[in-house]
Amino acid sequence: MPKFDLFEIREAGTVSIVRFMQQIDDFSHRTSDLHEQLSRFVGDNECLKLVIDLRDTTYLPSSVLGVLIQLHNAGCEVHLANASEDVAEVMQVTQLNRMIHVNETEVGPWEEVSGSELLRVPLEGYALTCPECLHETQVDKHLLGKRATCSQCSGELSVTTEAIREASHVFATCPACMTQLRVRRDELNVGMSCPQCDALIEIRVIV
Ligand SMILES: [Zn+2]
Ligand SMILES: [Zn+2]
Numbered sequence: 747m748p749k750f751d752l753f754e755i756r757e758a759g760t761v762s763i764v765r766f767m768q769q770i771d772d773f774s775h776r777t778s779d780l781h782e783q784l785s786r787f788v789g790d791n792e793c794l795k796l797v798i799d800l801r802d803t804t805y806l807p808s809s810v811l812g813v814l815i816q817l818h819n820a821g822c823e824v825h826l827a828n829a830s831e832d833v834a835e836v837m838q839v840t841q842l843n844r845m846i847h848v849n850e851t852e853v854g855p856w857e858e859v860s861g862s863e864l865l866r867v868p869l870e871g872y873a874l875t876c877p878e879c880l881h882e883t884q885v886d887k888h889l890l891g892k893r894a895t896c897s898q899c900s901g902e903l904s905v906t907t908e909a910i911r912e913a914s915h916v917f918a919t920c921p922a923c924m925t926q927l928r929v930r931r932d933e934l935n936v937g938m939s940c941p942q943c944d945a946l947i948e949i950r951v952i953v
Contacts (some may be wrong), residue, residue, distance in 0.1 A: 750783045752776065761795045761951070762787070763827070763853055770803050770810055777809040781816060788822050794891045795907060799853045801828040811842070818845045823907060827853040854935055854950060864937055865921050865947045872913035873928065874903055884917050885910075918949040 752773070756763045764784070766773075773780055787793065796817065800806070806829075818824045825847040826833065837843040871886045874894070881898035889905045896903060903909070916934060919926050922945035929938070929949060937948045 750787065752780050752783055755787060761797050761825075761851070762791065762793045763797045763799055765799045765801070766803070770800075771805060771807050774807060774809050777813060780810065781813045784813060784817060785820070788817060788820070792891070793822060795823040795825070797825040797827050797851050797853060799827050800830065800833060801853070804830045804832060806833045806836070814846055815842070823847070825851045827851045852935065852951075863946050865945055867918045867921060867947050867949045869916055869918055869934065869949055869951050870926075871917045872910050873915040873917065874905065874909050874913055876901055876903055882915075916949065920945060920947060922947070 751767065753764045753766050756765075784796070788796065798814065806826075814824050824845075826837070827849065829837070829849050834843075834848050837846065837848045869887060871884050873882050874885045875881070876883055876896035876899060878901035879896060879899040881896055883894065883897045883903060885894045885903065885905055890907065890910060892905055894903045894905050895901070914931055915928050916931055917926060917928055920940040920942060922940060923943035925940070925942040927940065927942075927949075933949065935948065935950055937946060939945070940947050
């Protein structure tokens with residue numbers, strides 16, 4: 747694994763989530779390092795979608811914004827999550843939200859809640875509909891940007907960001923009973939009982 751000293755990364759299914767290691771306004775003198783490190787991460791991992799978690803950040807310096815726009819121009823879909831109202835307003839006024847998606851993606855807390863009975867379960871895949879036979883096929887979360895094969899007709903499905911966004915159901919395995927669960931997308935990031943074993947689980951994009 748390459749080392750990055752300016753941010754932490756968590757792989758979360760089809761996206762990579764970035765959290766900066768220091769106050770973002772301290773980056774002005776390290777903008778080229780930030781660009782180099784993020785570009786290297788994106789290139790090495792064929793990352794198509796990057797989510798910048800702006801929790802604890804109220805202000806997005808133009809130097810950092812410039813780096814994000816360069817990543818967008820290089821073909822990476824860039825999202826801001828947990829952006830403050832001020833940041834969201836700046837993005838709208840400058841119309842930069844046409845390039846960089848603001849608060850469309852939800853990112854939960856990084857730290858585990860200690861003493862909780864809740865089992866955090868990673869999202870495994872999405873239910874996509876085959877355009878040929880309309881059969882629902884489970885597509886692994888790592889196939890974004892690639893092609894999947896329909897389990898019924900063996901036709902090809904393009905696993906695009908749009909297709910994943912439109913998927914109404916997701917898949918995960920209950921860690922208590924090992925049953926594979928198919929749940930509605932709006933049940934993501936919400937505590938629920940496993941329908942098989944009643945264990946309290948929460949299927950998360952980030953674990
Ligand atoms: Zn099919
Ligand atoms: Zn279970």
